[in-house]
Amino acid sequence: MTTAPDTEQVRGRAADGGPASATAPDDVIRTSGLTKRFRSGQLAVDRLDLTVPRGSVFGFLGPNGSGKTTTIRMLMGLIAPSSGLATVLGAPMPQSVGTVLPRVGALIEGPALYGFLSGRDNLVRFDAADPTSDPRTRARRVAEALDRVGLTAAAGKKARAYSLGMKQRLGLASALLQPRELLVLDEPTNGLDPQGMREIRTLVREVAAEGTTVFLSSHLLDEIEQVCTHAAVMSRGRLVVQGTVAELAGRAQGRLVVRTPDVAKAGEVLSEHRVADLRIGEARLDGLAVVADEETLPGLCAALVAAGVRVHGFGVERGTLEDAFVALTGEGFDVAG
Incomplete structure (x- = not known):
């Protein structure tokens, strides 16, 4: 395999390698020089300059191990960067997790479920842990979330008996319990059959049409091309290119x-x-x-x-x-x- 070239972005960094121009105020995610090096010495993310426009369905694309999940964990304040800056919904992360995360729905590295609880009771527990949720509307919102991901019939089944695809759907339901400004999905179709993949793609489009910015990481090129308006390509921890899907596809010769x-x-x-x-x-x-x-x-x-x-x-x-x-x-x- 050849070594990935230096970062070449459609937007986010000047062509001469200088700093990026001022980011528009409606950018939902912005990073500058974001870097993560683990104690083992592994450089997982290398000087990432990323810009996610508000209202976009943004595909974060790259093979497994390219740094996508590490980047998402830094954006959500789950791990601290080694250097660089990240802002989500206009606030610095991880310093602003308390004010930012209530405005974000996320599914990262697969759902963490209570196996001894039913799918419905898992969602009730998750919603009750959200200080911004209204307990008076909880039952209705849980039912609606289950219906949106096609789990109404399995709502009373213990989560430990769910298949991988069903667990993935339940994790998506937890991210959809109430409207969010930003929805972050890490490999949302993992474990799903082709029909399930199509349903999740339709769901992503519906959520975006309702005004939510969707940040979707995937190693499936076809998935990104079908549902996303914008995309960025990662390789070996570095950002290779970013822009609209049409711009990126247009770079390839027919x-x-x-x-x-x-x-x-x-x-x-x-x-x-x-x-x-x-x-x-x-x-x-x-x-x-x-x-x-x-x-x-x-x-x-x-x-x-x-x-x-x-x-x-x-x-x-x-x-x-x-x-x-x-x-x-x-x-x-x-x-x-």
Whole structure:
């Protein structure tokens, strides 16, 4: 694997490497030089400059071990940074945990549940521990939270009997017991089947539509691309790039897909055909993926036909977050959704 390049941000740091420009007052999360080095000497987060706009669904993307959870723990005041600054909802962390956390719903590193209590009773206990919650509306809010995550039928079941996916849903329900300004979700679809993943994505969109900023960490590129408006990419503790999802995906070159049963012959012809920046990609069941400028399509088609290659069609695929991540870091990771 290649070493991740120096941080290159769409926003948050000047192109010349100087300090970032003044952050807009409506940024929900902002970090400057945030660093965490553990006693073992491990540098988990290295000089992170992160900006999360209010009202966004912000994807915090990176492979497992890239520093995402350590960053979230610092933002939530669970651990202190070694150096640097972090503000959440305009207040410094961890100094302001008492005033900030009541305005934040969070699910970090999986839910901590009372196994001997039912799902419903777990939520009742969590809500009772929140000094800002209203006991008069507790039963209604618990029922609504259970319904939103699809656990109404299992509400009376002991939490220790829940599957991993059900526990994850219950943790989400605890973060949704009342409206929050910021919802922080660390790998929210962990342990869920494909249908459960789709339901959680829908839920994230609904929460965002209600005005809550969502900060969602994941190692699943497809998940980020489907639900997020903005994203940041982490690699080996460093921020590689951040910006809107459209900006990040736009950094990757698109692919031209040649549909032909003569894949091997097509590859030979295209390799001999001198086109600027032409790169032959992966072979597919129905053809070949080619990285090339769309304007070269007529020439490529003519060359293939002249060589006797049976061409059934062409298609253009836009660049994805996966393409952008690989191009920026030389790494790949789980992209299943």
